[in-house]
Amino acid sequence: MRTTVGIIGAGPAGLLLARLLHNAGIDSVVLESRDRAYVEQRQRAGILEQGTVDVLRAAGAGERMDREGLRHDGIELRYDRKRHRVDFPALTGGRSVTVYAQTEVCKDLIALQLKEGGPLLFEAEALAVEGADTDSPRIRFRHEGREDVLDCDYVVGCDGSWGVARKAIPSELVRVFERTYPFGWLGILADVPPSHDELVYARHDRGFALLSMRSPSVSRLYLQVPEGTDAAEWGDEEIWDELERRFETDDDWTLERGPITQKSVTPMRSYVHEPMRHGRLFLAGDAAHIVPPTGAKGLNLAVGDVVTFAGALTYQKETGSAELLDAYSETCLRRVWQAERFSYDMTTLLHRAPDATPFEDRLQIARLERLASSEAAETDLAEGYTGFPFG
Numbered sequence: 001m002r003t004t005v006g007i008i009g010a011g012p013a014g015l016l017l018a019r020l021l022h023n024a025g026i027d028s029v030v031l032e033s034r035d036r037a038y039v040e041q042r043q044r045a046g047i048l049e050q051g052t053v054d055v056l057r058a059a060g061a062g063e064r065m066d067r068e069g070l071r072h073d074g075i076e077l078r079y080d081r082k083r084h085r086v087d088f089p090a091l092t093g094g095r096s097v098t099v100y101a102q103t104e105v106c107k108d109l110i111a112l113q114l115k116e117g118g119p120l121l122f123e124a125e126a127l128a129v130e131g132a133d134t135d136s137p138r139i140r141f142r143h144e145g146r147e148d149v150l151d152c153d154y155v156v157g158c159d160g161s162w163g164v165a166r167k168a169i170p171s172e173l174v175r176v177f178e179r180t181y182p183f184g185w186l187g188i189l190a191d192v193p194p195s196h197d198e199l200v201y202a203r204h205d206r207g208f209a210l211l212s213m214r215s216p217s218v219s220r221l222y223l224q225v226p227e228g229t230d231a232a233e234w235g236d237e238e239i240w241d242e243l244e245r246r247f248e249t250d251d252d253w254t255l256e257r258g259p260i261t262q263k264s265v266t267p268m269r270s271y272v273h274e275p276m277r278h279g280r281l282f283l284a285g286d287a288a289h290i291v292p293p294t295g296a297k298g299l300n301l302a303v304g305d306v307v308t309f310a311g312a313l314t315y316q317k318e319t320g321s322a323e324l325l326d327a328y329s330e331t332c333l334r335r336v337w338q339a340e341r342f343s344y345d346m347t348t349l350l351h352r353a354p355d356a357t358p359f360e361d362r363l364q365i366a367r368l369e370r371l372a373s374s375e376a377a378e379t380d381l382a383e384g385y386t387g388f389p390f391g
Contacts, residue, residue, distance in 0.1 A: 070215075207223065
């Protein structure tokens with residue numbers, strides 16, 4: 001097999017990249033180790049920045065998103081039983097975010113790829129990237145019980161933190177920056193309408209809580225729990241009781257309860273791999289960077305990466321210049337580090353460390369009071385939440 005761009009991974013990054021390349025007249029092949037059902041069912045991110053929404057629409061993948069997605073014009077911060085709303089459009093010149101689950105983005109992009117795009121091979125396990133520093137890189141992979149080779153002009157690794165792509169970059173060229181947090185998120189899906197029409201981020205002495213949603217009838221909620229927690233340790237009523245405590249306010253707001261259909265624990269980690277390019281191998285999404293979910297940046301960062309790569313390759317096709325491809329890593333990392341900063345700020349603002357002192361508790365409250373009283377501080381949060389520019 002031969003193609004211009006070999007893409008490893010059919011998550012939102014790999015699928016969107018294939019779509020962008022197709023629209024630019026550039027052929028690609030997507031290799032995905034899992035089956036289609038798994039890709040379309042795995043629960044991940046649910047908040048799309050304004051730029052991500054605009055890219056999906058322009059790529060022809062926005063029809064169902066516009067019909068079923070939930071536009072949000074703000075978030076609510078809670079602390080000391082107080083409530084403060086951050087108005088995104090008023091602070092950012094009209095920008096907003098959209099609640100539309102990653103699973104749904106993948107379904108839309110898979111349908112488009114299978115209908116109009118190049119080959120998308122499920123249960124095709126990438127084994128290695130070879131010749132990344134040559135003009136003819138290739139991907140060795142296993143599909144339908146036999147090994148095969150995909151010869152490419154370029155390889156883009158969208159295969160996550162445990163994939164093979166970044167292993168092809170010599171270790172002596174790599175710098176890794178990371179931080180592991182001493183807590184995680186216990187997340188639930190519940191068959192109950194959301195108790196608020198926008199996301200609620202709550203800082204509480206017992207730990208952070210987040211009220212989110214997947215649809216008008218399905219709630220997605222999270223609790224800060226100690227690192228290494230087993231979701232099975234928590235009973236359903238215990239979860240609802242704890243959520244109620246952490247969201248408590250001085251008004252008559254109430255948390256609606258319902259059947260919990262799924263529980264899981266997400267670890268909290270910050271990670272950046274530099275560089276994001278080696279020869280003709282380019283890393284995108286979780287293969288290059290991970291953020292704690294507090295800032296809702298993971299999926300959106302991946303979109304920024306593939307938009308940057310597709311634009312750079314299109315520019316080379318049209319002008320013959322590799323200038324933008326050569327700048328890929330530097331360009332992406334500017335945005336990545338701003339997203340890392342924002343996610344770290346949100347995480348440390350709202351989560352209570354296991355060894356937190358009274359001084360640190362009061363600093364968190366002071367930071368939240370500043371956000372509630374300063375338009376400049378609010379604007380910085382709103383700009384970060386709705387998204388940093390691509391490129």
